[in-house]
Amino acid sequence: MDELNLQDYFKIIWIRKWVILGVIAVALAGSLLYSFRLPNEFEARAVLQLVDHPGVKSRYFVWSSLGNAIQQPSELLQISNPQDLVQLMELTSEPNVSINAQMIAGGTNIDVRFRGTQRPDDLKSLLNAHIARWKERLQQDLNAQINEVKDSLQAGRDLLATERDDLMNQARAAIEQREAGLTEERKSILENLTKIGGSAQNFSRANGILNLDLASQLTATTGELQRLKTESGSQFLQLGLWGDSQTADIAHSIREYDFYLKDVQLLADSNWNPLYTLVEPQSSATPIGPPRKLYALLGIILGFVLGLALAFFVHFVDRQLYKTTPKANS
Structure with missing residues:
Protein backbone atom coordinates (compact mmCIF):
# COMPACT_ATOMS: atom_id res chain seq x y z
CA MET A 1 0.00 0.00 0.00
CA ASP A 2 1.31 3.43 -0.95
CA GLU A 3 2.19 5.72 1.93
CA LEU A 4 -0.18 8.70 2.21
CA ASN A 5 0.73 12.19 3.32
CA LEU A 6 -1.52 14.86 4.83
CA GLN A 7 -2.41 16.28 1.42
CA ASP A 8 -3.58 12.87 0.26
CA TYR A 9 -5.92 12.64 3.25
CA PHE A 10 -7.49 16.00 2.39
CA LYS A 11 -7.93 14.85 -1.22
CA ALA A 25 -27.28 14.57 7.61
CA VAL A 26 -28.49 11.16 8.75
CA ALA A 27 -26.95 11.60 12.22
CA LEU A 28 -28.37 15.12 12.55
CA ALA A 29 -31.82 13.97 11.53
CA GLY A 30 -31.62 11.04 13.94
CA SER A 31 -30.53 13.18 16.90
CA LEU A 32 -33.24 15.78 16.24
CA LEU A 33 -35.86 13.07 15.85
CA TYR A 34 -34.74 11.57 19.15
CA SER A 35 -34.84 14.96 20.89
CA PHE A 36 -38.38 15.62 19.64
CA ARG A 37 -39.49 12.28 21.00
CA LEU A 38 -38.29 13.28 24.48
CA PRO A 39 -40.83 14.97 26.80
CA ASN A 40 -40.58 18.69 27.40
CA GLU A 41 -38.79 19.87 30.53
CA PHE A 42 -39.91 22.73 32.74
CA GLU A 43 -38.34 24.60 35.65
CA ALA A 44 -39.54 26.00 38.95
CA ARG A 45 -37.36 28.49 40.81
CA ALA A 46 -37.27 30.17 44.21
CA VAL A 47 -34.79 32.29 46.15
CA LEU A 48 -34.30 31.56 49.85
CA GLN A 49 -32.42 33.64 52.40
CA LEU A 50 -30.70 32.79 55.66
CA VAL A 51 -31.41 35.52 58.21
CA ASP A 52 -30.37 36.15 61.82
CA HIS A 53 -32.88 36.63 64.60
CA PRO A 54 -33.76 40.36 64.83
CA GLY A 55 -33.60 40.42 68.62
CA VAL A 56 -30.44 38.39 69.22
CA LYS A 57 -27.21 39.85 67.86
CA SER A 58 -23.68 38.47 67.52
CA ARG A 59 -24.59 34.89 68.20
CA TYR A 60 -23.37 31.67 66.67
CA PHE A 61 -25.45 28.78 65.35
CA VAL A 62 -24.25 25.63 63.61
CA TRP A 63 -26.12 22.61 62.44
CA SER A 64 -26.02 19.91 65.09
CA SER A 65 -27.16 17.39 62.48
CA LEU A 66 -24.02 18.04 60.47
CA GLY A 67 -21.70 17.22 63.35
CA ASN A 68 -20.78 20.75 64.36
CA ALA A 69 -20.87 22.09 67.92
CA ILE A 70 -21.08 25.28 69.92
CA GLN A 71 -17.57 26.68 70.32
CA GLN A 72 -18.26 29.13 73.16
CA PRO A 73 -21.39 29.68 75.22
CA SER A 74 -21.27 33.39 74.42
CA GLU A 75 -21.71 32.67 70.70
CA LEU A 76 -25.13 31.25 70.20
CA LEU A 77 -26.82 32.06 66.96
CA GLN A 78 -25.61 32.76 63.48
CA ILE A 79 -25.50 30.53 60.42
CA SER A 80 -21.87 29.46 60.26
CA ASN A 81 -21.81 27.80 56.85
CA PRO A 82 -24.82 28.32 54.56
CA GLN A 83 -23.21 25.94 52.07
CA ASP A 84 -24.24 23.11 54.42
CA LEU A 85 -27.86 23.92 53.68
CA VAL A 86 -27.14 24.01 49.95
CA GLN A 87 -25.60 20.54 50.13
CA LEU A 88 -28.61 19.26 52.04
CA MET A 89 -30.93 20.63 49.36
CA GLU A 90 -28.97 19.02 46.53
CA LEU A 91 -29.03 15.67 48.34
CA THR A 92 -32.82 15.75 48.28
CA SER A 93 -34.08 12.90 46.13
CA GLU A 94 -37.08 13.33 43.85
CA PRO A 95 -37.96 11.05 40.88
CA ASN A 96 -37.53 12.65 37.44
CA VAL A 97 -36.47 15.96 38.98
CA SER A 98 -33.01 17.50 39.02
CA ILE A 99 -32.40 19.83 41.95
CA ASN A 100 -29.85 22.62 41.76
CA ALA A 101 -29.19 24.85 44.78
CA GLN A 102 -26.36 27.36 44.88
CA MET A 103 -25.34 30.36 46.91
CA ILE A 104 -25.73 33.73 45.24
CA ALA A 105 -22.36 35.48 45.36
CA GLY A 106 -21.85 38.05 48.08
CA GLY A 107 -24.64 37.10 50.45
CA THR A 108 -26.65 34.42 52.18
CA ASN A 109 -29.24 33.98 49.43
CA ILE A 110 -29.78 30.53 47.92
CA ASP A 111 -31.07 30.06 44.37
CA VAL A 112 -33.06 26.80 44.19
CA ARG A 113 -34.22 25.32 40.88
CA PHE A 114 -36.33 22.23 40.24
CA ARG A 115 -36.18 20.88 36.70
CA GLY A 116 -38.26 17.97 35.43
CA THR A 117 -40.83 16.65 32.99
CA GLN A 118 -43.79 17.41 35.26
CA GLU A 136 -39.18 22.16 59.22
CA ARG A 137 -35.84 20.35 59.21
CA LEU A 138 -34.00 23.55 60.07
CA GLN A 139 -36.52 24.35 62.80
CA GLN A 140 -36.00 20.91 64.35
CA ASP A 141 -32.23 21.34 64.28
CA LEU A 142 -32.58 24.83 65.73
CA ASN A 143 -34.81 23.66 68.58
CA ALA A 144 -32.44 20.82 69.38
CA GLN A 145 -29.54 23.26 69.37
CA ILE A 146 -31.40 25.72 71.59
CA ASN A 147 -32.13 22.98 74.12
CA GLU A 148 -28.51 21.86 74.01
CA VAL A 149 -27.26 25.40 74.61
CA LYS A 150 -29.79 25.98 77.39
CA ASP A 151 -28.67 22.81 79.15
CA SER A 152 -25.01 23.76 78.74
CA LEU A 153 -25.54 27.29 80.04
CA GLN A 154 -27.69 26.13 82.94
CA ALA A 155 -25.08 23.55 83.92
CA GLY A 156 -22.34 26.20 83.83
CA ARG A 157 -24.44 28.58 85.87
CA ARG A 178 -11.78 31.61 114.86
CA GLU A 179 -14.66 33.13 116.78
CA ALA A 180 -15.10 29.95 118.83
CA GLY A 181 -11.37 29.91 119.65
CA LEU A 182 -11.35 33.54 120.74
CA THR A 183 -14.47 33.05 122.82
CA GLU A 184 -12.86 30.14 124.60
CA GLU A 185 -9.68 32.16 125.25
CA ARG A 186 -11.71 35.10 126.50
CA LYS A 187 -13.66 32.85 128.83
CA SER A 188 -10.44 31.38 130.25
CA ILE A 189 -8.89 34.81 130.80
CA LEU A 190 -12.02 36.13 132.45
CA GLU A 191 -12.02 33.18 134.81
CA ASN A 192 -8.37 33.84 135.67
CA LEU A 193 -9.08 37.53 136.15
CA THR A 194 -11.92 36.71 138.51
CA LYS A 195 -9.70 34.44 140.55
CA ILE A 196 -6.84 36.95 140.54
CA GLY A 197 -9.12 39.82 141.41
CA GLY A 198 -10.66 37.91 144.32
CA SER A 199 -7.27 36.93 145.66
CA ALA A 200 -6.03 40.53 145.39
CA GLN A 201 -9.03 41.85 147.27
CA ASN A 202 -8.60 39.28 150.03
CA PHE A 203 -4.88 40.01 150.23
CA SER A 204 -5.57 43.77 150.43
CA ARG A 205 -8.09 43.39 153.22
CA ALA A 206 -5.77 41.12 155.10
CA ASN A 207 -2.56 43.11 154.73
CA GLY A 208 -3.74 46.51 153.50
CA ILE A 209 -1.06 46.44 150.77
CA LEU A 210 -1.69 45.65 147.03
CA ASN A 211 0.70 43.08 145.73
CA LEU A 212 2.49 44.75 142.80
CA ASP A 213 3.17 41.48 140.96
CA LEU A 214 -0.50 40.57 141.10
CA ALA A 215 -1.48 44.00 139.76
CA SER A 216 1.02 43.63 136.92
CA GLN A 217 -0.39 40.23 136.01
CA LEU A 218 -3.92 41.63 136.04
CA THR A 219 -2.90 44.47 133.70
CA ALA A 220 -1.14 42.09 131.29
CA THR A 221 -4.09 39.73 131.17
CA THR A 222 -6.52 42.55 130.53
CA GLY A 223 -4.32 43.82 127.66
CA GLU A 224 -4.15 40.35 126.13
CA LEU A 225 -7.91 40.08 126.17
CA GLN A 226 -8.24 43.47 124.49
CA ARG A 227 -5.67 42.48 121.86
CA LEU A 228 -7.53 39.27 121.12
CA LYS A 229 -10.79 41.17 120.74
CA THR A 230 -9.18 43.64 118.34
CA GLU A 231 -7.47 40.85 116.36
CA SER A 232 -10.65 38.83 116.08
CA GLY A 233 -12.56 41.79 114.68
CA SER A 234 -9.83 42.48 112.13
CA GLN A 235 -9.67 38.85 111.02
CA PHE A 236 -13.42 38.65 110.76
CA LEU A 237 -13.36 41.71 108.51
CA GLN A 238 -10.56 40.29 106.32
CA LEU A 239 -12.37 36.99 105.91
CA GLY A 240 -15.52 38.81 104.93
CA LEU A 241 -13.68 40.96 102.37
CA TRP A 242 -11.97 37.87 100.92
CA GLY A 243 -15.30 36.11 100.54
CA ASP A 244 -16.83 39.17 98.89
CA SER A 245 -13.96 39.48 96.38
CA GLN A 246 -14.14 35.80 95.49
CA THR A 247 -17.88 35.78 94.99
CA ALA A 248 -17.97 39.07 93.05
CA ASP A 249 -16.28 37.52 89.99
CA ILE A 250 -18.51 34.49 90.22
CA ALA A 251 -21.59 36.68 90.50
CA ASN A 271 -40.52 30.05 67.11
CA TRP A 272 -38.09 31.77 64.75
CA ASN A 273 -36.86 30.10 61.57
CA PRO A 274 -33.65 31.32 59.88
CA LEU A 275 -34.78 30.16 56.42
CA TYR A 276 -36.82 32.89 54.74
CA THR A 277 -38.46 32.69 51.31
CA LEU A 278 -37.18 35.81 49.55
CA VAL A 279 -38.73 35.00 46.14
CA GLU A 280 -41.74 32.71 46.12
CA PRO A 281 -41.58 29.63 43.85
CA GLN A 282 -42.30 30.48 40.23
CA SER A 283 -42.60 28.37 37.09
CA SER A 284 -42.86 29.17 33.39
CA ALA A 285 -45.11 27.49 30.82
CA THR A 286 -42.29 27.76 28.26
CA PRO A 287 -40.27 24.53 28.07
CA ILE A 288 -36.57 24.81 28.77
CA GLY A 289 -35.75 21.35 27.48
CA PRO A 290 -34.80 18.98 26.15
CA PRO A 291 -31.72 20.80 24.79
CA ARG A 292 -32.33 20.24 21.06
CA LYS A 293 -29.39 22.44 20.03
CA LEU A 294 -27.09 20.25 22.08
CA TYR A 295 -28.53 17.12 20.50
CA ALA A 296 -28.07 18.67 17.05
CA LEU A 297 -24.44 19.53 17.82
CA LEU A 306 -18.61 8.32 11.29
CA GLY A 307 -18.60 10.02 7.87
CA LEU A 308 -14.81 10.28 7.90
CA ALA A 309 -14.48 6.63 8.86
CA LEU A 310 -16.92 5.57 6.14
CA ALA A 311 -15.28 7.80 3.52
CA PHE A 312 -11.82 6.32 4.10
CA PHE A 313 -13.28 2.83 4.22
CA VAL A 314 -15.04 3.32 0.86
CA HIS A 315 -11.96 4.90 -0.67
CA PHE A 316 -9.61 2.07 0.30
CA VAL A 317 -12.13 -0.59 -0.74
CA ASP A 318 -12.39 1.08 -4.17
CA ARG A 319 -8.60 1.10 -4.47
CA GLN A 320 -8.37 -2.58 -3.62
CA LEU A 321 -11.09 -3.45 -6.13
CA TYR A 322 -9.38 -1.35 -8.75
CA LYS A 323 -6.05 -3.10 -8.18
CA THR A 324 -7.57 -6.58 -8.40
CA THR A 325 -9.54 -6.07 -11.65
CA PRO A 326 -8.00 -7.55 -14.86
CA LYS A 327 -8.07 -4.17 -16.54
CA ALA A 328 -5.96 -2.67 -13.77
CA ASN A 329 -3.42 -5.51 -14.05
CA SER A 330 -3.11 -5.52 -17.88
Missing part, protein backbone atom coordinates in the same frame (compact mmCIF):
# COMPACT_ATOMS: atom_id res chain seq x y z
CA ILE A 12 -9.71 11.72 -0.03
CA ILE A 13 -11.99 13.82 2.20
CA TRP A 14 -12.80 16.13 -0.72
CA ILE A 15 -13.46 13.25 -3.11
CA ARG A 16 -15.71 11.49 -0.59
CA LYS A 17 -17.32 14.67 0.75
CA TRP A 18 -20.79 13.53 -0.24
CA VAL A 19 -20.38 10.40 1.80
CA ILE A 20 -19.37 12.47 4.84
CA LEU A 21 -22.16 15.00 4.32
CA GLY A 22 -24.68 12.21 3.90
CA VAL A 23 -23.68 10.56 7.17
CA ILE A 24 -23.78 13.94 8.95
CA ARG A 119 -46.23 20.17 34.46
CA PRO A 120 -45.09 23.66 35.56
CA ASP A 121 -47.74 23.89 38.29
CA ASP A 122 -46.76 20.47 39.62
CA LEU A 123 -43.09 21.48 39.77
CA LYS A 124 -44.05 24.67 41.59
CA SER A 125 -46.10 22.73 44.14
CA LEU A 126 -43.26 20.26 44.57
CA LEU A 127 -40.78 23.07 45.22
CA ASN A 128 -43.16 24.62 47.75
CA ALA A 129 -43.43 21.30 49.56
CA HIS A 130 -39.66 20.89 49.69
CA ILE A 131 -39.14 24.42 51.01
CA ALA A 132 -41.63 23.68 53.78
CA ARG A 133 -39.77 20.46 54.56
CA TRP A 134 -36.38 22.23 54.62
CA LYS A 135 -37.77 24.87 56.98
CA ASP A 158 -25.26 25.91 88.46
CA LEU A 159 -21.59 25.00 88.72
CA LEU A 160 -20.64 28.62 89.40
CA ALA A 161 -23.42 28.98 91.93
CA THR A 162 -22.21 25.86 93.73
CA GLU A 163 -18.64 27.19 93.71
CA ARG A 164 -19.85 30.49 95.13
CA ASP A 165 -21.75 28.74 97.91
CA ASP A 166 -18.73 26.57 98.72
CA LEU A 167 -16.50 29.63 99.03
CA MET A 168 -18.98 31.36 101.28
CA ASN A 169 -19.31 28.26 103.45
CA GLN A 170 -15.52 27.99 103.72
CA ALA A 171 -15.21 31.64 104.74
CA ARG A 172 -18.07 31.30 107.19
CA ALA A 173 -16.57 28.14 108.71
CA ALA A 174 -13.18 29.82 109.12
CA ILE A 175 -14.77 32.83 110.81
CA GLU A 176 -16.87 30.67 113.10
CA GLN A 177 -13.86 28.53 114.01
CA HIS A 252 -20.51 38.57 87.36
CA SER A 253 -20.14 35.30 85.44
CA ILE A 254 -23.53 34.14 86.67
CA ARG A 255 -25.08 37.38 85.39
CA GLU A 256 -23.50 36.71 81.98
CA TYR A 257 -24.96 33.21 81.94
CA ASP A 258 -28.35 34.65 82.86
CA PHE A 259 -28.04 37.10 79.94
CA TYR A 260 -27.30 34.32 77.45
CA LEU A 261 -30.04 32.13 78.90
CA LYS A 262 -32.46 34.99 78.36
CA ASP A 263 -31.42 35.23 74.69
CA VAL A 264 -31.78 31.50 74.18
CA GLN A 265 -35.20 31.54 75.81
CA LEU A 266 -36.15 34.40 73.47
CA LEU A 267 -35.26 32.20 70.51
CA ALA A 268 -37.21 29.28 71.93
CA ASP A 269 -40.31 31.39 72.58
CA SER A 270 -40.28 33.23 69.24
CA LEU A 298 -23.77 16.02 19.08
CA GLY A 299 -25.43 14.61 15.93
CA ILE A 300 -23.19 16.72 13.69
CA ILE A 301 -20.04 15.71 15.57
CA LEU A 302 -20.98 12.04 15.57
CA GLY A 303 -21.97 12.21 11.88
CA PHE A 304 -18.67 13.85 10.94
CA VAL A 305 -16.62 11.20 12.75
